[in-house]
Amino acid sequence: MNWDDPTDTAAASAERLVGPAADREDQAVEAALRPKDLGEFIGQEKVREQLDLVLRAARARGATADHVLLSGAPGLGKTTLSMIIAAEMGAPIRITSGPAIQHAGDLAAILSSLQEGEVLFLDEIHRMSRPAEEMLYMAMEDFRVDVIVGKGPGATAIPLELPPFTLVGATTRAGLLPPPLRDRFGFTAHMEFYEPHELERVVHRSANLLDVGIEPDGAAEIAGRSRGTPRIANRLLRRVRDYAQVKADGLITREIAAAALAVYEVDARGLDRLDRAVLEALLKLFGGGPVGLSTLAVAVGEERETVEEVAEPFLVREGLLARTPRGRVGTPAAWAHLGLTPPHAAPGGPAGNGQQGLFGT
Numbered sequence: 621m622n623w624d625d626p627t628d629t630a631a632a633s634a635e636r637l638v639g640p641a642a643d644r645e646d647q648a649v650e651a652a653l654r655p656k657d658l659g660e661f662i663g664q665e666k667v668r669e670q671l672d673l674v675l676r677a678a679r680a681r682g683a684t685a686d687h688v689l690l691s692g693a694p695g696l697g698k699t700t701l702s703m704i705i706a707a708e709m710g711a712p713i714r715i716t717s718g719p720a721i722q723h724a725g726d727l728a729a730i731l732s733s734l735q736e737g738e739v740l741f742l743d744e745i746h747r748m749s750r751p752a753e754e755m756l757y758m759a760m761e762d763f764r765v766d767v768i769v770g771k772g773p774g775a776t777a778i779p780l781e782l783p784p785f786t787l788v789g790a791t792t793r794a795g796l797l798p799p800p801l802r803d804r805f806g807f808t809a810h811m812e813f814y815e816p817h818e819l820e821r822v823v824h825r826s827a828n829l830l831d832v833g834i835e836p837d838g839a840a841e842i843a844g845r846s847r848g849t850p851r852i853a854n855r856l857l858r859r860v861r862d863y864a865q866v867k868a869d870g871l872i873t874r875e876i877a878a879a880a881l882a883v884y885e886v887d888a889r890g891l892d893r894l895d896r897a898v899l900e901a902l903l904k905l906f907g908g909g910p911v912g913l914s915t916l917a918v919a920v921g922e923e924r925e926t927v928e929e930v931a932e933p934f935l936v937r938e939g940l941l942a943r944t945p946r947g948r949v950g951t952p953a954a955w956a957h958l959g960l961t962p963p964h965a966a967p968g969g970p971a972g973n974g975q976q977g978l979f980g981t
C-alpha cells in the first residue's frame with residue numbers, strides 16, 4: 621500500500637496488517653483454523669449458549685433450524701458460526717453473499733437447488749438487491765418463491781415450492797436491514813469484539829494447529845494488539861511466526877512477539893502507522909483539537925474517507941479520539957498512549973489552545 625497515494629478506501633483498509641477484512645492469505649489459511657463445532661468456538665458465551673439451545677431443540681424435533689441473523693464487525697466469526705450451524709445440524713452448507721445476488725433470478729436459482737435442511741449462508745445480506753430481498757421474504761416464511769416468466773403484460777408468476785432450509789444471514793450492521801427482513805429471522809445474535817483473554821486462547825489454538833511453539837506471554841502480546849478480532853490475531857500470529865523462524869529459534873516469546881510487531885509498526889495497543897499518524901497530527905499539530913476532519917486528513921496526507929472510515933472507528937472505540945460537533949478531539953488516553961503531555965487547560969478549550977474551532981472543518 622502506498623500511503624502517499626490513497627485512492628481507494630477499501631484497498632487502504634484491506635491491505636493493512638490490522639485491517640478486519642480477509643486478505644488473500646487469510647482466505648487461504650482460514651479454513652484450516654476454523655473451529656468445527658460450538659465447543660471449539662472461543663468466547664461469545666451468550667451467543668453460543670443461545671445458539672446451542674436453538675440447534676438442540678431443532679434436532680430434538682427432527683426439524684430444520686430457524687433462520688439465524690448474525691451481526692457484528694468483520695472477522696469476528698460469522699462465517700465460522702454458519703459452518704458450525706450446518707455441522708451441528710448435520711446439514712450441507714451453501715455460501716453466497718448479498719453483492720453476488722443482484723437479480724431475483726440469481727436467488728431463485730440458488731433457492732431452487734437447495735436440499736432439504738441445507739444451510740444457506742448469505743454474507744453481507746444488507747447488500748442484496750431489492751427484488752431479491754422481496755423474494756427472500758416469501759422463501760423464508762413459506763418456503764416458496766414466485767418465479768416470473770416473460771416480460772410486460774404477458775409475464776406470469778409460477779409458484780415454486782422449496783424444501784425447508786435454514787438461512788443464516790450475516791451483516792456488519794443489523795440496523796441497515798429493513799424490518800420485514802429482520803423480523804423473519806427466528807434467532808438474532810450480535811457478536812461483540814473479543815476480550816484479550818479470549819484472543820489469547822484463539823492464538824494458542826491457532827499456534828497449535830500451525831505447529832508453532834508459543835509461550836503464554838507471547839500469546840498475550842499478540843492478543844493485546846489484535847483489536848478484539850480473531851482474524852487479526854491469526855494474521856499477527858503468522859507474521860510473528862515468520863519473525864521467530866528467521867530471527868530466533870522459532871519459539872514465540874513476549875520479546876519476539878513485540879519485536880516482530882514493531883517491525884510491522886503495530887503498537888502495543890494494536891494501532892498501526894495510519895492510526896498513529898492521525899493521533900500524532902491531532903495532538904502535536906492541533907494541540908488535541910477540536911480540528912475538522914478535512915484539515916486532519918490533509919495533515920496526514922490521506923483522503924478524508926480514509927481517515928474517517930479506516931482509522932477513526934478503532935480510535936473512537938479505544939477511547940483515543942472523540943468526534944464532536946466542533947471537530948475531532950484527542951482524549952487524555954490519547955496523550956498518555958503517545959507519551960505526550962497535554963498543554964495546560966486554558967479557559968478557552970480542552971486542548972488549552974484557547975482557540976476552539978480554529979482548525980477548519
Ligand SMILES: Nc1ncnc2c1ncn2[C@@H]1O[C@H](COP(=O)(O)OP(=O)(O)OP(=O)(O)O)[C@@H](O)[C@H]1O
Pocket residue numbers: 640641642649650651653654655660661662663693694695696697698699700701743822850851854
Ligand atoms: N470464536 C472463535 N474462535 C476461534 N477462532 C475464531 C473465532 N471466530 C473467528 N475465528 C477465526 O477468525 C477467522 C475469521 O473468522 P470468520 O471468517 O468466521 O469471520 P467473519 O465474521 O465471517 O468475517 P467476514 O465478515 O469478513 O466474513 C477464521 O479463521 C476463524 O478461524
